Amino acid sequence: MCVSCKAVMACAVTLCLCGPVHAGGIDRTPFSTGLLFEPGRIVQFELGGFQPEVSGKLRSGTVFPPGLKSGDMSTGFGTWTLGVKLPLSEKTDLVLSVDHPFGANVAYPSSTDGYPLAGSVAKLESQALTGLLRYRLTPSISALAGIRIEQMTGDAALQLHMGPAVLTYDLAASREADPGYIIGVAWEKPEIAARVTLSYLSSITHDFSGRETTMGLQARSHWTTKTPQSILLEAQTGIAPDTLLFGSIRWTDWSSFSIGPDLYRQTPFSVEGSDLVDPVADTMTYTLGVGHRFNAMWSGAVIATYEPSSGDIVGNLGPTDGYRSLALAATWTDGALSATLGLRYIEIGGAKTRIAEFDDNSGWGVGLRLGYRF
Template identity: 25%
Template sequence: MKFHIFVGLLYVLPLNYTSAAALERSGQSVHALFEKGNYAEVSVLQVNPNVSGKVQPVSSLGNPEFSTGDMVNKQHYFQAALKLQPHPQVSVALLFDQPFFTDVDYQFDTNQPLSEIADVEFDSNNMTALVGYQPNANWNLFTGLSYQSFSGDLKIGKQVDYTFFDYHVNFPKDHAWGWLTGVSYQIPEYAFNTAITYRSKIKHSTNASESIWGFPLEIAPQQATEIETPESVNLDFHTGLAGQNFLYGSLRWVNWQDFKIQPTQFAAILQSEGLGNQFNLIDYQKNQWSTRLGFAHQWSPKWITAVEGLWDSGAGNPASSLNPVDGYIGVGTGALYHFNPKTFIIAGLLYLHFTKPDTVQPQSLITQISSFSSLEQPEAWVYHLKLAHRF
């Protein structure tokens, strides 16, 4: 069995999907570091979601509950990696991905001058530099730094009793550093590899601008809003089986339970209403777990195909505009084709059926304001194309 032929197929499909759990989009894989020799890849993904919900009645306007329509926008994003082997015992890699993202919006116009709106966008870019040390053919000890950007914009409007709540906050892009470390063990002649990777949380500080009804909020002295993207642990494995077959899988944990966003002026509004620290603008109720298990077969030196199953626990929040889905189950298939011994292309297709969040009383204020009474059509198709080259 040829270890280097198989490794690329393990990543035919993305590990995570936007809004499946909190702001998660990418599995933050470091697989390129384990490729043989010098290696480069670029991946393009398209996500076609079909998610809609029903908003609870706006009683003061006398309107029945209404459907949001398709509220999660189609998304395109890409990943890239460059790995070099300057010495038999030393490897280096530069990885780019977009780990945290959401893009949800809907608007409902009534016969009254007020509307029901939600428009939530968060985005991040992550550049990771890795160095690995291989003391022998089996072990790889690695560590590195991540340079991450994070930005966001949130607008929510809803009739609360006899007042229309119209709040807008913008989080300008901030850059910050994090770190990661891990270890991998492999037996090349059996196409066996297992690796565990820890990524630290990354602390951002951004001067959020807040407004209500279009007027700037200046209730309290302005302070920077602290946002910490969560720490995570990835466990990956694959092994060769008889008959040119392969088994692979992964387990990922993300610490969303400690994540929160609480802008200065929003916190001041809560203080003025006597609510203290009872609510955050955004937070999550539990940590995320996700896993995948796949089976692959090598038909010839040029062709490999695979099928896999996926599961994501979600982050436990009630249904809202920021949390229209909460985890998923999924199935996927993909194929790898070698143009020549050094260059190959991968195409993958993934179907996700999202778990509907509970519609119980929410905990954070944004889920109270933008909560849903039910969710419909929670599914998505993910298309993936990767081009890779060894040199």
């Protein structure tokens, strides 16, 4: 059972590459310990793309006339990850990986008829280098520990249309790299392909500086942003010959994440002292999947993910709240080589900002994973 289920799992974990999700509005490549438990030496490269469609309209009760449509304000994007797993000894394994944990691409169409944020754009980029160790304390219990170096930067060019007047705000942030850590524990029962892993990822604090410009005024600002801490519970077990049931639960501390340059709070873009990116409610993300090995070369998986909506007011640069998704994946294996192709549909949860309401939004993701054992 366990040998077959390992082949199935190579396909099942493709949930990480089938298209970035919208947790907290900026999640791109969520962390997983899956590669650490692959047998032997392996290198994996993943390439993913996601095309969302997020639009809304002005709601009543604001200074703007209700009903004006925003147009699609979220652009498509791609991600990539690279990971290598190496056994260091009989009891110790190491994973080195590069990924892009967070990101945002915002572009309100400039052709919308009177929408107050028409022409506003913003981008957030990140990259992380992770080293993760696994040490077997007993045949069934392992301890996990690692270091994560995260780099982040961003910029924004906002417009606010108020009648014939157009107010502007621009931000160019520094690029900062700072450390965090990972700790965890795992239990395994290989004869039934069972494993449970509990991991904690620390928050990472970035001290940014940036140039802010608004209506002819310019300032050099400093602010602190903490990317969220999280707790991840992953589990799997064989339920029949060549069939694996797997899933995860992840808590993410989005209530500690904000981007608040000083000058921004003094502009009309800030409502009641709001930040450029305000904290949102913490999220719980649930994933459940089934993988099956059809023969020596082919396996497949079906994966469902759900993140409940909080109902809180969110920012105009990330007007989403929860999501549901379904992914299909197929893996081809021939000796040391493997290739996984995944397709994911995401129903993006509706959300309210201080001026608009966004609903009936969705997106498609596609991903390719290539693996080589050496």
